[in-house]
Amino acid sequence: MYGILAHMNTWRAKAEAVSQSILIRSLSLLIVIMAALMLSSCRDEESSMPTYTVAMEATFPPYEFYQGTEIVGIDVDILNEIGRRNNVQFKLEDMAFDSIITAVQTGKVDLVASGLTVTEDRKRQVDFTRSYSGARQVIIVPEGSPIKGPEDLANVRVGVQHGSSGDTHVTEHICSNPERFTNGALAISAMSAGKLDAVVLDNAPAENHVAGSRGLIILPTPVVEEKYAMALQKGNTELLNMINASLDAMEADGTLAAIIEKRMRENTPEMNQEADTAFGRLMDDFHVDFVKNERWRYLAEGLLVTVEIALTAAAMGIMLGFLIAVVRSTADLTGRLKVADMFCRLYLTVVRGTPVVVQLLIIYFVIFGSVDISKVLVAIVAFGLNSAAYVAEIIRSGIMSVDRGQMEAGRSLGLGYGTTMRSVILPQAFKNVLPALGNEFIVLLKETSICGYIALQDLTKGGDIIRSQTYDAFLPLLMVALIYLSMVILLSHLLKKLELRLKKNER
Numbered sequence: 001m002y003g004i005l006a007h008m009n010t011w012r013a014k015a016e017a018v019s020q021s022i023l024i025r026s027l028s029l030l031i032v033i034m035a036a037l038m039l040s041s042c043r044d045e046e047s048s049m050p051t052y053t054v055a056m057e058a059t060f061p062p063y064e065f066y067q068g069t070e071i072v073g074i075d076v077d078i079l080n081e082i083g084r085r086n087n088v089q090f091k092l093e094d095m096a097f098d099s100i101i102t103a104v105q106t107g108k109v110d111l112v113a114s115g116l117t118v119t120e121d122r123k124r125q126v127d128f129t130r131s132y133s134g135a136r137q138v139i140i141v142p143e144g145s146p147i148k149g150p151e152d153l154a155n156v157r158v159g160v161q162h163g164s165s166g167d168t169h170v171t172e173h174i175c176s177n178p179e180r181f182t183n184g185a186l187a188i189s190a191m192s193a194g195k196l197d198a199v200v201l202d203n204a205p206a207e208n209h210v211a212g213s214r215g216l217i218i219l220p221t222p223v224v225e226e227k228y229a230m231a232l233q234k235g236n237t238e239l240l241n242m243i244n245a246s247l248d249a250m251e252a253d254g255t256l257a258a259i260i261e262k263r264m265r266e267n268t269p270e271m272n273q274e275a276d277t278a279f280g281r282l283m284d285d286f287h288v289d290f291v292k293n294e295r296w297r298y299l300a301e302g303l304l305v306t307v308e309i310a311l312t313a314a315a316m317g318i319m320l321g322f323l324i325a326v327v328r329s330t331a332d333l334t335g336r337l338k339v340a341d342m343f344c345r346l347y348l349t350v351v352r353g354t355p356v357v358v359q360l361l362i363i364y365f366v367i368f369g370s371v372d373i374s375k376v377l378v379a380i381v382a383f384g385l386n387s388a389a390y391v392a393e394i395i396r397s398g399i400m401s402v403d404r405g406q407m408e409a410g411r412s413l414g415l416g417y418g419t420t421m422r423s424v425i426l427p428q429a430f431k432n433v434l435p436a437l438g439n440e441f442i443v444l445l446k447e448t449s450i451c452g453y454i455a456l457q458d459l460t461k462g463g464d465i466i467r468s469q470t471y472d473a474f475l476p477l478l479m480v481a482l483i484y485l486s487m488v489i490l491l492s493h494l495l496k497k498l499e500l501r502l503k504k505n506e507r
């Protein structure tokens with residue numbers, strides 16, 4: 001009996017030490033990152049100038065697009081000018097175009113300035129400023145295409161930007177089921193890859209895209225004429241009046257026309273010389289995708305965001321999951337904690353029963369709707385809460401798989417329920433479920449690739465930005481995939497080592 005007890009004690013101490021050190025490290029990591037995020041979001045607010053947040057989708061040259069890691073363009077110039085005249089500043093948020101109206105409607109941002117077309121449908125949801133620019137939806141086709149105008153679009157594969165006025169017009173008047181892309185640039189690369197016959201897009205970005213890709217032309221007959229304006233939450237008259245007054249003044253003194261004219265003039269990017277060999281072309285593409293304009297930075301910075309979110313969310317998931325698992329199994333084993341168990345079950349049902357992207361959007365737009373909170377923090381909370389549900393079930397299955405005799409042995413040696421659970425059951429459970437936990441972390445890491453939905457520039461979004469600038473789908477996607485793959489391989493390797501260490505301790 002004493003022999004068993006002594007053996008159990010040393011093993012217990014080692015296993016306990018490993019699992020506790022993991023928990024403590026997770027906890028400290030979580031605290032450090034959360035504190036850093038809080039501090040950084042406080043610093044943003046320090047500036048005394050009134051600050052308004054503006055949503056835009058920054059793959060829309062020359063209205064808004066990336067130059068290096070900065071968003072520039074007509075809308076940005078106009079906002080800067082309005083800011084200068086009124087002593088206010090605007091904070092830009094690049095987000096998916098189809099989230100933009102929701103963002104301003106729910107008060108998540110104060111303003112939309114995104115080459116936004118005034119439409120009757122949108123007027124029901126938001127207030128528009130006066131219009132500051134005219135535009136038209138045009139048709140882009142490959143050179144030599146038989147498509148000559150809107151009348152030829154009915155039975156061909158047409159690409160549009162999801163949620164755009166072009167999308168609505170094409171769907172209602174031309175062909176009921178166009179192919180919808182998150183932005184026009186992606187539709188253009190799909191057409192360059194032979195997957196579409198035509199793309200309907202706003203004229204100014206269309207001109208930029210056509211200049212940047214080979215073998216595409218814009219048809220002379222437009223599909224529809226439009227006007228651009230900024231949009232605000234209904235009833236936000238103070239900001240509306242300020243912007244309208246500034247736009248009027250800027251029109252009167254010629255600033256508006258000068259901004260638009262300058263950006264339009266620069267709107268056709270120069271094309272690189274085509275290399276002769278396939279390898280030469282690949283090297284050229286590599287240069288344009290990653291080296292030119294330091295585009296590799298989108299991937300490097302995105303990678304940091306991805307790692308930060310995944311690590312912190314995993315730490316949060318493990319701690320919360322651990323707690324839930326203990327509550328659930330205590331209820332199962334002893335019949336205590338019934339109410340807490342009920343809440344935990346409800347939580348698990350809801351979290352595991354809904355897609356993580358929907359949870360992320362609900363947390364961002366609804367729960368933190370009117371709070372100005374760092375998006376990284378939102379993502380950490382969303383992925384942490386999501387992961388906790390899976391971790392809880394993994395750990396619970398581990399606890400339940402530990403032989404019941406262990407609990408009885410612990411109790412008969414005079415240890416209380418809590419001590420037996422903490423010192424005997426949990427360390428064994430932890431060791432048993434380590435592979436499953438590792439797997440959950442790998443899933444979590446890859447799941448963070450949906451962060452672009454709330455306009456976070458993670459690794460995947462970094463690749464998207466490059467694609468939208470260079471119209472090359474192949475290399476940016478390949479590179480993003482390779483980076484995720486390397487992280488997963490590294491992680492699997494570390495987990496294997498941890499497992500081996502635990503096994504060794506057992507002996």
Ligand code: GLN
Pocket residue numbers: 057060097114115116117118161163164165166202
């Ligand atoms: N003008 C189009 C619209 O409002 C597209 C705008 C955009 O993609 N930024 O729907």
